[in-house]
Amino acid sequence: MTVPQPPEPIPGARLLFSLDPSVSHLNHGSFGAVPIAVQRAQQRLRDEMEANPLRFFTQGLVDRIAHARRHLAAFLGADPDGTALVGNVTAGAAVVLQSLALRPGDEVLTTDHGYGAVALSIARECARTGAVPRTLSVPLTATDEEVVEIVRTGLRPGRTRLLIVDQLTSPTARLFPTAALVAVAREQGVPVLVDAAHAPGMLPATVASIGADFWVGNLHKWAYAPRGTAALVVAPQWREKIQPLVVSWEQDSGFPTRVEWQATLDYTGWLAAPVGLFTLRSLGVDRVRAHNAALAAYGQRVVGDALGVAPERLPKPGGPAVAMRLVPLPPGVATTLDAARELRARIADRLSAEVSVAGWNGRGYLRLCGQVYNTPDEYDRLAVRLPTLLAQR
Incomplete structure (x- = not known):
């Protein structure tokens, strides 16, 4: 060959x-x-911020973040009203986990292809709440049909409170049949969080076509955004239950602003992220x-x-x-x-x-x-x- x-x-x-x-x-x-054009766009925003910090943070910043979010959500094929910008996939997964109000005996189900930091977040939340983490073994050579069947038989309706699956696995570089896994879990009444760390910019599937309860993907990998730019997309029935990891002044604004606003964060990466999409589209x-x-x-x-x-x-x-x-x-x-x-x-x-x-x-x-x-x-x-x-x- x-x-x-x-x-x-x-x-x-x-x-x-x-x-x-x-x-x-x-x-x-x-x-x-990060492309040079994106670096320069972010630096211009930082210069603006440092020229008058009070004005930058207090006059229209929430609206500017929302504008950037709408642009990024459109690229992802996601509802902008159900999308919150977060620092990375691990942060988004932590937001979901701590918003579920897990109880003793509840179960968080994953596969052995999951990302290590997300696994640590699961372990911490389960230790805090008394819930139980459980991992399904999926052979590297498993077909899509076999992956679906492994997950189907691994679900425990009434006990499994959340299934976390990767759209494209980090340690094994394997594309999972995410939409089919979401459908199987929905049949059994189990919500799904899709770890889509590598999807934005690389994979053509839209968020809407997957249909997960929660989807979180990094834009700072394959979509050329500044680091620290990710999107957490939440289905309508869950949005009012989503709480930020840290409460700040936009808490009463509801999702997604309550998750995005953390006072003195450097938001310039989020504001410059659409320039990354422009670069990607310019190349084709x-x-x-x-x-x-x-x-x-x-x-x-x-x-x-x-x-x-x-x-x-x-x-x-x-x-x-x-x-x-x-x-x-x-x-x-x-x-x-x-x-x-x-x-x-x-x-x-x-x-x-x-x-x-x-x-x-x-x-x-x-x-x-x-x-x-x-x-x-x-x-x-x-x-x-x-x-x-x-x-x-």
């Missing part, structure tokens, strides 16, 4: 970013990269999605070949638009959190490549992303040098 051909580069895309050219930035999925949303997914597939294959992983053993992402791919590492490598962190740091220091390394179910994985600023030779260089580095462990 031949290696898939990399996509044609998008002319000028690399110049839109201020990334260090001596480093291969192959891990866009962790912290994103579909064009960017196709380019990034094809480049990630190329990187997975060349690095997998270098590590001796047969093409049929490379994990499949579950959809054509996924711009993150996994490469299994040799057995015994990076199987724990500490070992994964150590290997990631060694790859960064010795190979000048930023990647994600995670241990999942006793196996270490390298996660590679594709973005418009990447080029095929960056994956080629990693493929040539990585086997030697791993042999030195």
Whole structure:
């Protein structure tokens, strides 16, 4: 089998970013990269704020945030009146968890593909309320139908108070059949929170088409917004129950303003986020999605070949638009959190490549992303040098 051909580069895309050219930035999925135009827009807003802080915070800021929110919600295919801007997906998940009024014996159900910080939030809320966290094991090779059936049989109506599923999993780069999972849970009367950390900008599915009770996605990854920009979308029947993590002066305004307003936060990232969408649209949303997914597939294959992983053993992402791919590492490598962190740091220091390394179910994985600023030779260089580095462990 031949290696898939990399996509044609998008002319000028690399110049839109201020990334260090001596480093291969192959891990866009962790912290994103903010285009220069967005950086400058946010800096102008910060200059405005610092020129007259009192005026900035007290004259029209709530309306400006609402305007930005409406713009972002339209891009996501979400109801702006049911959308609140939050700092990130973990913060949005915490808002939902603490708003449910969990009680002893209630259950929060997740899969073993969930994000670690969300799992910690679940554990803390369950410890505080007496609720019980439970995790379903989903094989990496499970089909969509098998994923749905695992969740269907794992639900406990009357006891399961919340199902949390990932639209695109972080540790395993797997696209889940989210809309089907929401439908299954609805049949059994179980509300669903969708962790869509990687969806905005990468995946074409709209929030409305998924139909979850709660959906939270980061715009600072694949939608080019400043970091600290995420959207929490809440179905109508839940909005009055949603409470902020910290009460502030807009508490009586109801959702979403009571969640968004936290007094002296730096809101300039939210206000500049529409410039990120403008950048994405200027490049062509579909064009960017196709380019990034094809480049990630190329990187997975060349690095997998270098590590001796047969093409049929490379994990499949579950959809054509996924711009993150996994490469299994040799057995015994990076199987724990500490070992994964150590290997990631060694790859960064010795190979000048930023990647994600995670241990999942006793196996270490390298996660590679594709973005418009990447080029095929960056994956080629990693493929040539990585086997030697791993042999030195």
